[in-house]
Amino acid sequence: METVSLQRLEPKKKVGLIVVITGNGKGKTSSALGMAVRATGYDMRVCIVQFMKGDMYSGEMDGIKRLAPNVEMHLTGKGFCGIMGNPYPYEEHRANAQDAIKLAKEKMLCGKFDIVILDEINNALKLKLVDLPQVLDLIDSKPGPMHLILTGRDAHPDVITRANTVSEVHELKHAYRSGIEPQKGIDY
Amino acid sequence: METVSLQRLEPKKKVGLIVVITGNGKGKTSSALGMAVRATGYDMRVCIVQFMKGDMYSGEMDGIKRLAPNVEMHLTGKGFCGIMGNPYPYEEHRANAQDAIKLAKEKMLCGKFDIVILDEINNALKLKLVDLPQVLDLIDSKPGPMHLILTGRDAHPDVITRANTVSEVHELKHAYRSGIEPQKGIDY
Numbered sequence: 122m123e124t125v126s127l128q129r130l131e132p133k134k135k136v137g138l139i140v141v142i143t144g145n146g147k148g149k150t151s152s153a154l155g156m157a158v159r160a161t162g163y164d165m166r167v168c169i170v171q172f173m174k175g176d177m178y179s180g181e182m183d184g185i186k187r188l189a190p191n192v193e194m195h196l197t198g199k200g201f202c203g204i205m206g207n208p209y210p211y212e213e214h215r216a217n218a219q220d221a222i223k224l225a226k227e228k229m230l231c232g233k234f235d236i237v238i239l240d241e242i243n244n245a246l247k248l249k250l251v252d253l254p255q256v257l258d259l260i261d262s263k264p265g266p267m268h269l270i271l272t273g274r275d276a277h278p279d280v281i282t283r284a285n286t287v288s289e290v291h292e293l294k295h296a297y298r299s300g301i302e303p304q305k306g307i308d309y
Numbered sequence: 310m311e312t313v314s315l316q317r318l319e320p321k322k323k324v325g326l327i328v329v330i331t332g333n334g335k336g337k338t339s340s341a342l343g344m345a346v347r348a349t350g351y352d353m354r355v356c357i358v359q360f361m362k363g364d365m366y367s368g369e370m371d372g373i374k375r376l377a378p379n380v381e382m383h384l385t386g387k388g389f390c391g392i393m394g395n396p397y398p399y400e401e402h403r404a405n406a407q408d409a410i411k412l413a414k415e416k417m418l419c420g421k422f423d424i425v426i427l428d429e430i431n432n433a434l435k436l437k438l439v440d441l442p443q444v445l446d447l448i449d450s451k452p453g454p455m456h457l458i459l460t461g462r463d464a465h466p467d468v469i470t471r472a473n474t475v476s477e478v479h480e481l482k483h484a485y486r487s488g489i490e491p492q493k494g495i496d497y
Contacts, residue, residue: 127366130497132490140495142336146476147328151343152336158346159339160494161375162368178315180350187349188375236494268495285484286495288334296473302320306348306424307328307456307474309318 137266139284143243143276146290147308153238153272154181161191165235168228172221172245172273173198173214176207179309195228197221198245218250225259229267236268243273243280253277325454327471331431331464332478335496340476341426341460342369349379353423356416360409360433360461361386361402364395367497383416385409386433406438413447417455424456431461431468441465 140156142149150171157167169185174196185194198217221242229237239259245251256271260283263269271280281287296304303309328344330337338359345355357373362384373382386405409430417425427447433439444459448471451457459468469475484492491497 127370128364129366130491130493132492134490136484136489136492138484138489138492138495140335144479146478147474148330148336148340148343148476148478151341151347152339152478153343154346155336155339155342155369156495158342158372158376159368159497160372162371162373163493165368165494176316178317180347180353181343182315182350184346184348184350184376187379188346188372191375268492270495281481284482285487285489286335287481287483288336289479289481290334290336290340291332291477291479293329293469293475293477294472295475296324296326299473301324301326301473302322303318304320304324304326304456305318305351306353307326307344307458309347 135266137263138268138286139260139263140268140270141276141281141284141287142270142272142290143274143287144290145274146292147295148290149272150240153240153270156236156270157188157192157238160236161188164191166233167192167236167238168234169194169238169240170221170225170228171196171198171240172218173241177309180306195224197224215250218245222251222255226262229259229263234267236270238270241273242271243276245273246277247275253279256280323454325451326456326473327448327451328456328458329464329469329472329475330458330460330478331462331475333462334478334480335483336478337460338428341428341458344424344458345376345380345426348424349376352379354421355380355424355426356422357382357426357428358409358413358416359384359386359428360406361429365497368494383412385412403438406433410439410443414450417447417451422455424458426458429461430459431464433461434465435463441467444468
């Protein structure tokens with residue numbers, strides 16, 4: 122491969138974006154993790170607060186450690202509320218998500234991070250583990266230059282209204298529908 | 310945050326998946342990069358061949374180095390063919406994409422990688438920089454346990470037919486439509 126000289130973009134005006142990644146397809150959390158990788162290329166600092174992923178191991182937990190100290194990840198929650206087999210009562214899910222809201226606000230306002238990712242927060246809102254005013258308060262208290270990324274299916278219309286960029290990931294096909302079990306590195 | 314004990318999934322049958330991430334919205338390459346992060350959590354090996362991103366710096370070029378030696382990335386191409394301002398003739402774009410096809414096949418068959426990502430290959434096919442039989446040949450020669458991820462808008466129907474998992478990323482909103490320039494760490 123020939124080496125090409127690289128052009129570098131530099132926005133005249135730095136704007137802290139609100140990005141929402143929603144929809145029922147695969148690739149929402151992956152997309153946020155990918156932005157974290159990209160950001161480390163500029164030596165930016167990223168904080169990820171996962172709202173609902175606490176009880177199932179996923180490769181990102183160790184993968185993200187390779188991006189330290191630029192990226193830190195906090196797991197909260199006890200897995201997907203209401204999903205068959207999940208043993209925890211609603212109150213416990215809610216208490217965990219409430220802790221996550223506090224943690225998210227603290228991380229957003231501490232001045233240390235260029236990007237904060239609130240992973241699965243849309244889902245947590247839809248399941249009433251957090252309340253709409255709490256999520257809107259987080260969005261409205263975003264420091265100007267900081268980017269905020271909110272992921273999870275069923276993003277609330279008021280969240281979408283406040284966002285600058287919104288992608289909706291649709292499932293056209295998924296391996297599990299043809300009886301293939303989740304595969305590590307791809308599905309978890 | 311309370312520490313919870315983690316459950317670990319282990320599929321009874323390991324299946325090498327074909328995953329397609331297409332659509333016009335933000336988050337396709339990001340999604341593939343995120344899967345690469347996740348895979349490194351299992352110490353898996355990932356090779357990324359970017360088909361059309363050669364002449365514009367993007368944070369992932371340095372970000373991905375933090376995942377070495379598990380992840381390697383090869384930039385090919387001379388940026389987006391046919392986009393206003395791109396100075397290279399079609400023949401040069403095509404020659405580069407043809408090199409990328411050869412490189413991709415070599416990487417897929419060398420036995421070193423658990424995941425190969427063909428970034429923007431759908432786009433390269435749509436723009437006739439590569440031909441449908443070449444892309445189908447790559448897919449059909451995928452080693453059984455290896456996962457293959459194809460990204461880019463306008464995925465060909467024959468590619469979708471062969472895939473196990475297909476996500477289509479729709480743009481609901483994008484910051485640039487409201488006059489905000491691309492921001493680093495998020496858009497590039």
